[in-house]
Amino acid sequence: MENSEKLVFTSEDGEEIEFYVLEETKINGRNYLLVADDNEGEEANAMILADVSEPEAAEAVYEPVEDEEQLAALSKVFTELADDLDIELE
Incomplete structure (x- = not known):
């Protein structure tokens, strides 16, 4: 997984958290990301994070499922x- 995209998320308390996007999918019009800290x-x-932002929003808002x-x-x-x-989910 060396080529995973790395994104920086900002938590509700302003803390920046880095995650690697391992996979993404869209189900029923909603985007979901499988992310990992390594x-x-x-x-x-x-x-797994769900995109909960409004369709016209400038930035996506993700929340854990x-x-x-x-x-x-x-x-x-x-x-x-x-x-x-070659990812194993438990």
Whole structure:
């Protein structure tokens, strides 16, 4: 995953957090990102983020997916996409 795009997100408290975008998809008109805090280690922390911004917004706003059912469904989608990338999701 050496060529993953690196993005800087700003948390609600103003802290800048860097994530590597491992994969992205669009479902029902909403964009989702699979991101990790490391793109080389086996123990990277990963999460799925949903674009919750308004369609006309200048910048995208992403929030972690926390709904268990939605997270399970998205994990299946990203697992299928990740098969081509040699990523293991748990």
